[in-house]
Amino acid sequence: MLAIVCPGQGAQKPGFLSPWLELPGVEDALSALSEAGGVDLLRHGTESDADTIRDTAVAQPLLVAAGILAAAGLYQEQALPAPDMVAGHSVGELTAAALGGVLSNGDAMRLVAARSQAMATAAAAEPTSMAAVVGGTREDVLAAIERHGLHPANLNSAAQVVAAGASERIAALAEDGPAKARVIPLQVAGAFHTPYMASARSALAEFAPTLTPTDPAVPLLSNAGGEVVTSGGRYLELIVEQVASPVDWESCMAGMRERGVTAMLEVAPAGTLTGLAKRELKGISLANLNTPDDLEQARALVREHAGRTDQEN
Structure with a gap:
C-alpha cells in the first residue's frame, strides 16, 4: 500500500x-x-x-x-x-x-x-514564533510548553513537538526547556496552528x-x-x-x-x-x-x- x-x-x-x-x-x-x-x-x-x-x-x-x-x-x-x-x-x-x-x-x-x-x-498582529522540542518524554515536553504559556502546535512524532506562542515565551522555553530535550527556535513568521x-x-x-x-x-x-x-x-x-x-x-x-x-x-x-x-x-x-x-x-x-x-x- x-x-x-x-x-x-x-x-x-x-x-x-x-x-x-x-x-x-x-x-x-x-x-x-x-x-x-x-x-x-x-x-x-x-x-x-x-x-x-x-x-x-x-x-x-x-x-x-x-x-x-x-x-x-x-x-x-x-x-x-x-x-x-x-x-x-x-x-x-x-x-x-x-x-x-x-x-x-x-x-x-x-x-x-x-x-x-x-x-x-x-x-503580523503581535510578535509570535515557534520552536521544535526534540527529545524528552511527551509528558515532560507538554508540561514545559504549558508552564511557559505556549501551545503544542505540531505533534510531529514521538520525539518531536513544535511549541508556539509569544516570542518572549519561546525564548524562555529555550532557556528553561524540558529534561533531556533540545529546543530549536524556528524561522517562522508567527504562532501557526494556535x-x-x-x-x-x-x-x-x-x-x-x-x-x-x-x-x-x-x-x-x-x-x-x-x-x-x-x-x-x-x-x-x-x-x-x-x-x-x-x-x-x-x-x-x-x-x-x-x-x-x-x-x-x-x-x-x-x-x-x-x-x-x-x-x-x-x-x-x-x-x-x-x-x-x-x-x-x-x-x-x-x-x-x-x-x-x-x-x-
Missing part, C-alpha cells in the same frame, strides 16, 4: 522549482497555477532568495504548486496505479486535496492564497463557500487526529479549523501504520516527512520526488506498492 505525502512550510529552498522547468509543459502549468494563486511562482521558485520565500504568502503557494507539478510529472504515465492514500503536513493538506481529487488545481491555489494571506495578517490564528480561521470560513470540493478519489488522512476524510464538505470544515488547531502528523503516521502502508512517496520539496517516517514507520519503503531525476525511482515504487495489501507485498 502506498501513501503519497506532501510537506509543509519550511521545506522550500531557493531555486527548488528550476529542475522541473526542463519538462515540457511545466512552464505553462506553472503560469496557470500562478494566475490562480496570485503569486509569481516562476520567479519565486527559481530566482528568489531564502528570505523572500520564507514569507508565508509566498512559501505556501510555492509548496502547493510544487507538489501538484511533481505529481503531474509522476502520473504522465497513464497506466501508473493511484496511491492508496494521500496526506499532507499543514499547508501540505491543500496539496493532498488536489492530488486526491477533493479540489481542482485552481481551487487549491485559490485556497492557499487566501490561507497564506490570512495567516500572514494574523501573524489560537493566535483565530482571525485567519474566520477569514477562511468566509472564503470556503466559494470553493467546489468533491469527495476524495482516494482516502485522505487529516491532520485532525488522522481522521480519514470521506467528503469534500468535511475536508473544508477541517481545513478551516486546521489553521488555529494543532497539526497531528503523529496520528497521520499511526493511521498509515494501522492501514498497512508499505511505502511512502514524498513530493517536492521532499525529505522532511520521509525523515520522520524513518523513525516512526520502520521497515516501509521510502522515496523522495524532488526533481525529474527522481521520477523513475518514484514510478517504480508506485508500481510495486500501490493497490496492494500488506500481505501481498
Whole structure:
C-alpha cells in the first residue's frame, strides 16, 4: 500500500522549482497555477532568495504548486496505479486535496492564497514564533510548553513537538526547556496552528463557500487526529479549523501504520516527512520526488506498492 505525502512550510529552498522547468509543459502549468494563486511562482521558485520565500504568502503557494507539478510529472504515465492514500503536513493538506481529487488545481491555489494571506495578517498582529522540542518524554515536553504559556502546535512524532506562542515565551522555553530535550527556535513568521490564528480561521470560513470540493478519489488522512476524510464538505470544515488547531502528523503516521502502508512517496520539496517516517514507520519503503531525476525511482515504487495489501507485498 502506498501513501503519497506532501510537506509543509519550511521545506522550500531557493531555486527548488528550476529542475522541473526542463519538462515540457511545466512552464505553462506553472503560469496557470500562478494566475490562480496570485503569486509569481516562476520567479519565486527559481530566482528568489531564502528570505523572500520564507514569507508565508509566498512559501505556501510555492509548496502547493510544487507538489501538484511533481505529481503531474509522476502520473504522465497513464497506466501508473493511484496511491492508496494521500496526506499532507499543514499547508501540505491543500496539496493532498488536489492530488486526491477533493479540489481542482485552481481551487487549491485559490485556497492557499487566501490561507497564506490570512495567516500572514494574523501573524503580523503581535510578535509570535515557534520552536521544535526534540527529545524528552511527551509528558515532560507538554508540561514545559504549558508552564511557559505556549501551545503544542505540531505533534510531529514521538520525539518531536513544535511549541508556539509569544516570542518572549519561546525564548524562555529555550532557556528553561524540558529534561533531556533540545529546543530549536524556528524561522517562522508567527504562532501557526494556535489560537493566535483565530482571525485567519474566520477569514477562511468566509472564503470556503466559494470553493467546489468533491469527495476524495482516494482516502485522505487529516491532520485532525488522522481522521480519514470521506467528503469534500468535511475536508473544508477541517481545513478551516486546521489553521488555529494543532497539526497531528503523529496520528497521520499511526493511521498509515494501522492501514498497512508499505511505502511512502514524498513530493517536492521532499525529505522532511520521509525523515520522520524513518523513525516512526520502520521497515516501509521510502522515496523522495524532488526533481525529474527522481521520477523513475518514484514510478517504480508506485508500481510495486500501490493497490496492494500488506500481505501481498
